[in-house]
Amino acid sequence: MKDKTSYKDKKVISIGVISELTGLSERQIRYYEERKLIFPERTNGGTRKYSFSDVEALVDIANKMEDGVQTYEIRQEKIREKKKIDKEKIRKQMLKGQINAQFGVQK
Amino acid sequence: MKDKTSYKDKKVISIGVISELTGLSERQIRYYEERKLIFPERTNGGTRKYSFSDVEALVDIANKMEDGVQTYEIRQEKIREKKKIDKEKIRKQMLKGQINAQFGVQK
DNA sequence: CGTGTAAGGAATTCTGACACG
DNA sequence: CGTGTAAGGAATTCTGACACG
Numbered sequence: 001m002k003d004k005t006s007y008k009d010k011k012v013i014s015i016g017v018i019s020e021l022t023g024l025s026e027r028q029i030r031y032y033e034e035r036k037l038i039f040p041e042r043t044n045g046g047t048r049k050y051s052f053s054d055v056e057a058l059v060d061i062a063n064k065m066e067d068g069v070q071t072y073e074i075r076q077e078k079i080r081e082k083k084k085i086d087k088e089k090i091r092k093q094m095l096k097g098q099i100n101a102q103f104g105v106q107k
Numbered sequence: 108m109k110d111k112t113s114y115k116d117k118k119v120i121s122i123g124v125i126s127e128l129t130g131l132s133e134r135q136i137r138y139y140e141e142r143k144l145i146f147p148e149r150t151n152g153g154t155r156k157y158s159f160s161d162v163e164a165l166v167d168i169a170n171k172m173e174d175g176v177q178t179y180e181i182r183q184e185k186i187r188e189k190k191k192i193d194k195e196k197i198r199k200q201m202l203k204g205q206i207n208a209q210f211g212v213q214k
Numbered sequence: 215c216g217t218g219t220a221a222g223g224a225a226t227t228c229t230g231a232c233a234c235g
Numbered sequence: 236c237g238t239g240t241a242a243g244g245a246a247t248t249c250t251g252a253c254a255c256g
Contacts, residue, residue, distance in 0.1 A: 052114045
């Protein structure tokens, strides 16, 4: 089992600090959420909470925007990446199944 | 050179989230600051900002408080620890100086 | 399309103080 | 000593909209 509760992915930072950390305006940050490029959590009151991973993602986004890439394209790219990773995951899962069938794990 | 800009020590979390993360009331968290057990930074507007390290420190403090330890004692303990670490640091520094004098680094 | 801004309101945080024990 | 709480105010954030291009 991996750690999974790393600080890096914990959504705890509010938008003001995120703005400072990334150099982006709050408007930009909210807009990128609207375009489904980032996914903050919310407090009960409705305030957005981000992680350090989100900071990194936002910096990446900012760089691409500078290069004239549109939010739609950035989103498509992310979807492609995700699919690739999912496929890889399944491949590994199947391989493990094969190995177990041959050598391992009898009930 | 070490990293030094690890996420763990970055002061970015506001007191509401810290309260949730530690289970302590905001009152308690502010009081422990008053007693010099934690040292949040501030935004320009004056809002406190904490790090994940602070979360860990607060949990430690909470445990000691449960055991009936007073804030003053906790503070003294921290001071002792710090002194010990500083002494160790100087010792290493001097050792390095000795080695350089014998083998290394001529101008 | 991507971003700035003014608007009005709600959630969040701040300080100093009183209370209890 | 350590913590809860009500009080009043200030900083922060939220949404929906208009503007520009």
